[in-house]
Amino acid sequence: MSALAISTAVSSGRIELANVRQRSLLLARWRMLWIVALFSMVAVIVVLRIGFVGLVKAAPVRQDLASALLPERGDIVDRNGQPLARAFPAYALWYNPAALGGDGPPLVRSPKDVAAALGRIFPNEDQARLTVRLAAGKPGYLRRRILPEDANRIHALGEPALEFPREIERFYPQGSMASHVLGYVGADGVGRVGMEQVFNRQLTDPSTRGQPAMLSLDTRVQGALEDELLRGMRESNAKGGAGIVLDVDTGEVVALASLPSFNPNLIDQIGAGNIFNRMTNQVYELGSTFKPITVAAALDAGTVTNLSRRYQAARPIAIGGFQIRDSHALGASLNVPESLIHSSNIVTAQIGDELGGARLNATMRALGMNERPSIELPAKGFPLWPKGEWSQITTMTVSYGHGIAVTPLHLASAYAALVNGGIWRPATLKRVQPGTYVPGRRVFKASTSARMRQLLRMIVSIGTGKNANAAGYRVGGKTGSAEKPGAGGYRRTSLVATFAAAFPMDRPRYVIIAMLDEPQGTAATSGQRTAAWNVAPVVGRVVPRIGPLLGIMPDDTRDVDISDLAPLVGRSGSE
Amino acid sequence: MNLTRDRLRSIGWAAVLLTCAALTLALTFRVNAVKSQVRLAERQIVALKQDKLLLETEFETRANQQQLRTLNEVEFGYQAPTAGQYMENERQLASLAKPRAANAPTPLRVASADPLSDDDGGLPAMVSPLTGQAMAAETGTEPRAKPVTAATLGDRLGRIERNATRTDVRAE
Numbered sequence: 001m002s003a004l005a006i007s008t009a010v011s012s013g014r015i016e017l018a019n020v021r022q023r024s025l026l027l028a029r030w031r032m033l034w035i036v037a038l039f040s041m042v043a044v045i046v047v048l049r050i051g052f053v054g055l056v057k058a059a060p061v062r063q064d065l066a067s068a069l070l071p072e073r074g075d076i077v078d079r080n081g082q083p084l085a086r087a088f089p090a091y092a093l094w095y096n097p098a099a100l101g102g103d104g105p106p107l108v109r110s111p112k113d114v115a116a117a118l119g120r121i122f123p124n125e126d127q128a129r130l131t132v133r134l135a136a137g138k139p140g141y142l143r144r145r146i147l148p149e150d151a152n153r154i155h156a157l158g159e160p161a162l163e164f165p166r167e168i169e170r171f172y173p174q175g176s177m178a179s180h181v182l183g184y185v186g187a188d189g190v191g192r193v194g195m196e197q198v199f200n201r202q203l204t205d206p207s208t209r210g211q212p213a214m215l216s217l218d219t220r221v222q223g224a225l226e227d228e229l230l231r232g233m234r235e236s237n238a239k240g241g242a243g244i245v246l247d248v249d250t251g252e253v254v255a256l257a258s259l260p261s262f263n264p265n266l267i268d269q270i271g272a273g274n275i276f277n278r279m280t281n282q283v284y285e286l287g288s289t290f291k292p293i294t295v296a297a298a299l300d301a302g303t304v305t306n307l308s309r310r311y312q313a314a315r316p317i318a319i320g321g322f323q324i325r326d327s328h329a330l331g332a333s334l335n336v337p338e339s340l341i342h343s344s345n346i347v348t349a350q351i352g353d354e355l356g357g358a359r360l361n362a363t364m365r366a367l368g369m370n371e372r373p374s375i376e377l378p379a380k381g382f383p384l385w386p387k388g389e390w391s392q393i394t395t396m397t398v399s400y401g402h403g404i405a406v407t408p409l410h411l412a413s414a415y416a417a418l419v420n421g422g423i424w425r426p427a428t429l430k431r432v433q434p435g436t437y438v439p440g441r442r443v444f445k446a447s448t449s450a451r452m453r454q455l456l457r458m459i460v461s462i463g464t465g466k467n468a469n470a471a472g473y474r475v476g477g478k479t480g481s482a483e484k485p486g487a488g489g490y491r492r493t494s495l496v497a498t499f500a501a502a503f504p505m506d507r508p509r510y511v512i513i514a515m516l517d518e519p520q521g522t523a524a525t526s527g528q529r530t531a532a533w534n535v536a537p538v539v540g541r542v543v544p545r546i547g548p549l550l551g552i553m554p555d556d557t558r559d560v561d562i563s564d565l566a567p568l569v570g571r572s573g574s575e
Numbered sequence: 576m577n578l579t580r581d582r583l584r585s586i587g588w589a590a591v592l593l594t595c596a597a598l599t600l601a602l603t604f605r606v607n608a609v610k611s612q613v614r615l616a617e618r619q620i621v622a623l624k625q626d627k628l629l630l631e632t633e634f635e636t637r638a639n640q641q642q643l644r645t646l647n648e649v650e651f652g653y654q655a656p657t658a659g660q661y662m663e664n665e666r667q668l669a670s671l672a673k674p675r676a677a678n679a680p681t682p683l684r685v686a687s688a689d690p691l692s693d694d695d696g697g698l699p700a701m702v703s704p705l706t707g708q709a710m711a712a713e714t715g716t717e718p719r720a721k722p723v724t725a726a727t728l729g730d731r732l733g734r735i736e737r738n739a740t741r742t743d744v745r746a747e
Contacts (some may be wrong), residue, residue: 054600
């Protein structure tokens with residue numbers, strides 16, 4: 001029994017051992033199999049993944065070449081393709097306190113040290129203010145625009161919280177030049193003030209912004225005009241100035257300046273005060289520069305048929321409790337050329353009176369003097385225009401440029417019509433392709449225009465505009481020094497000095513207007529405040545600088561023929 | 576292994592299919608590789624164009640009208656040219672010439688003699704623009720004489736002509 005039991009026990013133990021071996025072998029094999037399966041699965045997944053990435057998966061987000069090169073906002077260029085405004089990626093300095101993560105301080109070093117380090121890179125930065133901002137731990141711009149080398153130096157500081165994202169910035173390479181024409185782009189990306197506002201849609205639309213918007217301006221002419229105007233302003237201590245160069249045949253504005261200007265790259269408080277455009281937005285009583293328009297209207301209407309007819313110039317005209325007088329005695333009587341050369345209010349008032357209010361009014365309307373100036377710029381001043389039928393006194397004062405206030409741009413367009421054969425055309429800042437016909441409306445007869453060219457040339461060669469007589473350029477024009485209206489009448493001390501000119505007078509191509517607001521008598525202007533002494537020299541200096549650039553060669557051997565009018569003018573006392 | 580004909584054929588087809596699939600895969604990889612190269616090149620183009628834009632803008636800013644004016648004032652002092660510096664055409668140039676005054680001496684005119692002048696019927700020899708040497712075969716053996724001016728008249732008169740007949744001396 002027991003032996004049997006033992007034997008069974010032994011035999012059962014052997015069987016058990018064999019079982020254990022077999023089972024552990026099986027287990028090992030299974031484990032091996034699992035591991036192999038696992039590895040092969042990983043391998044399969046890797047291969048599948050490679051295949052998926054290589055074959056199916058979309059490429060990393062990318063722009064195509066054309067859209068990557070499309071500017072964020074289109075460029076603005078001048079008539080020769082010189083960029084005046086462009087969008088380019090610049091660096092900004094952004095403070096991101098969350099860059100380091102965690103609950104620790106946002107900066108590696110103390111805010112004071114970082115502010116000091118930034119102060120070494122940007123010496124004009126207020127370090128105390130910067131320290132406060134860094135310590136406050138609020139995200140924000142520290143500077144809106146930094147140079148690439150400054151970005152590198154900030155990177156070298158090793159502060160992850162100081163980030164310099166690349167941002168598309170609007171940049172004006174010419175600085176404050178032509179700022180009133182260009183305007184600027186606000187922080188919201190919308191153009192303001194000038195052509196940035198006018199062209200806003202074109203400059204932001206992806207289908208059109210690839211092509212730069214071309215202006216009629218010429219950078220070189222604009223530079224010369226601003227330069228000389230600024231000089232004239234400084235020499236006469238004027239409050240401001242304005243100038244324009246206008247193509248008489250197309251109405252293209254080749255240069256337009258309003259001083260003091262602002263820097264569109266940085267609109268600060270001083271700049272914001274200068275955004276006002278004196279050329280297109282401010283209306284002035286432009287005074288004697290209106291006299292040629294009156295004379296032209298009278299010639300056109302046939303009320304002046306004889307230029308040698310003499311008008312009395314000795315007695316002031318008393319009308320409606322008001323006296324029309326000249327600045328100084330000009331003799332007993334003057335004929336029409338003499339009245340323009342000496343700028344006589346008395347004679348011009350008589351010519352205007354003979355012409356009559358209705359006809360003078362019609363001429364002024366035809367020249368667009370009763371509406372805002374026609375130009376693309378958004379800032380356009382509305383003229384102070386005498387309403388209703390013009391009385392005798394209104395007609396007389398308007399005839400010599402008082403009682404009507406227009407922008408200098410109005411005057412430029414009117415002078416273009418005066419000299420180009422009599423066609424008035426709206427001014428434009430968009431470039432007109434050469435050879436394009438620009439429609440206009442006839443205001444003066446061609447014969448009147450030819451006569452006016454002679455008269456305007458005479459004013460510059462022997463009259464009040466002598467200082468504008470640039471040798472060889474056949475400049476013709478008219479001075480105007482009007483007193484500014486103030487409380488209770490005109491203020492004798494504050495003037496608006498204007499010189500309206502065109503050149504070359506034998507075949508006029510450009511009108512140039514320069515204006516100084518409240519010039520003072522200084523040593524540089526021989527102590528005089530009138531246009532002959534401060535603005536006329538400005539035109540006299542601008543014309544030789546811009547003439548060759550505009551394709552007008554100076555030539556002493558040419559001039560408009562004034563031989564038929566020369567005998568009418570006494571050479572004595574022509575100043 | 577007993578490979579029947581059918582089995583062999585199907586293995587063959589499978590092999591062809593596998594080869595084609597492998598080739599397609601390789602080609603796809605290659606295409607994608609080229610595509611990413613193009614992308615890289617495009618990215619480089621964009622980066623370079625932006626660099627160019629930046630440099631151009633910097634150049635224009637440094638050379639803007641106000642800077643140029645300041646530079647001119649400080650360094651050069653150039654001024655606008657005057658009427659006297661322009662010449663419109665030849666006629667205007669000719670108008671500058673003065674007619675001879677009443678008792679002025681007649682200007683000296685010298686007979687210009689050229690021993691090897693081109694009135695011997697031959698065309699002027701073609702000269703290489705680089706070396707200055709005559710390229711044609713029928714070149715003259717003697718160097719051409721300089722045109723006689725008032726300054727070199729003495730040399731000219733002191734020289735004994737090779738050919739005695741002076742037929743080639745022209746009055747003007």
